[in-house]
Amino acid sequence: DGHTYAVIGVMPPNFEQEPIPVDVWLPFPSEGAMHGIQHGWVTIRTLPGVTPERLRASLSSFAADLTRRFAPSGAELSLQAFSLRPNPLQLSEYHAAMIGAAIGILLIACANVSALMLARGLGRQRDAALRLALGATRAVLVRDVFAEVGILTGLGCAVGLIISAWGLTALAAAIPAEIASLGLTDPSWSWRVLAGAFVAALVSALLASVLPALQAVRTDPAGPLKESAGTTTGRARSRFRG
Numbered sequence: 001d002g003h004t005y006a007v008i009g010v011m012p013p014n015f016e017q018e019p020i021p022v023d024v025w026l027p028f029p030s031e032g033a034m035h036g037i038q039h040g041w042v043t044i045r046t047l048p049g050v051t052p053e054r055l056r057a058s059l060s061s062f063a064a065d066l067t068r069r070f071a072p073s074g075a076e077l078s079l080q081a082f083s084l085r086p087n088p089l090q091l092s093e094y095h096a097a098m099i100g101a102a103i104g105i106l107l108i109a110c111a112n113v114s115a116l117m118l119a120r121g122l123g124r125q126r127d128a129a130l131r132l133a134l135g136a137t138r139a140v141l142v143r144d145v146f147a148e149v150g151i152l153t154g155l156g157c158a159v160g161l162i163i164s165a166w167g168l169t170a171l172a173a174a175i176p177a178e179i180a181s182l183g184l185t186d187p188s189w190s191w192r193v194l195a196g197a198f199v200a201a202l203v204s205a206l207l208a209s210v211l212p213a214l215q216a217v218r219t220d221p222a223g224p225l226k227e228s229a230g231t232t233t234g235r236a237r238s239r240f241r242g
Contacts, residue, residue, distance in 0.1 A: 005027075008238075009045070011043075025043070032138050039113050048204045052223075055081055056081070058080075059079040059080075062079060063077045063078050066079075102198075102200075106204050107207075109204065110207040110208045111206075112209070113116075113152060113208040114208045114212065117145065117208065117209070117212035118149070118211055118215060122215075128216060138216065138217045141213075141217070142216055144216075145216055146205070146209045146213065148242060149205050149209040150205055152205075152208075153201050153204065153205040156201070157198075160197070168187050168188070171187050172186040173188055175176060
């Protein structure tokens with residue numbers, strides 16, 4: 001409107017402070033400009049090393065100055081500080097609920113895989129006993145169990161990454177253009193989520209391998225070999241193979 005303003009700062013991309021993005025902030029034009037305004041935003045930039053105590057003291061002094069200069073008679077302004085830099089490690093109740101559900105699903109999957117590996121180990125007791133009788137160590141049997149579960153874990157991770165990539169693309173394509181006006185950005189990869197998923201996969205593989213590995217360690221070569229001593233050829237076991 002014919003006025004000239006000095007640019008004192010440019011906010012970073014995707015800056016979100018209110019439900020509706022703000023393009024330009026203008027200074028208070030005159031005394032009593034905050035008449036009728038019950039709340040508002042004041043953006044400040046602190047010096048490096050400013051402690052919260054020092055910041056609260058400065059804000060109290062600043063609020064008193066704002067009250068004196070701009071607030072109507074009888075009104076008193078107060079300031080509360082919120083960091084504009086988001087904390088990626090801060091979890092809300094929604095995030096905690098989703099993480100809890102994911103952990104529950106992982107535990108169910110660990111129980112299922114562990115049960116299948118136990119059943120498979122029961123079907124392969126004679127093979128394990130024969131290997132032990134031929135000189136194999138129990139550590140070799142344990143390593144085989146961890147290797148089999150590790151293969152299942154690796155395949156699950158690969159499938160999960162593929163589905164995640166497809167899901168991100170499909171979700172980004174399905175977001176209406178009007179949503180962008182609310183300051184929301186397209187979904188993208190997060191190395192923290194990937195690292196957490198990798199750690200969860202390792203823990204799941206270990207949990208699913210513990211009981212089958214203990215079963216392999218406790219295998220007694222004498223029992224299964226005596227049971228099959230009446231035959232010259234080993235019976236093919238079809239249970240639990242799939």
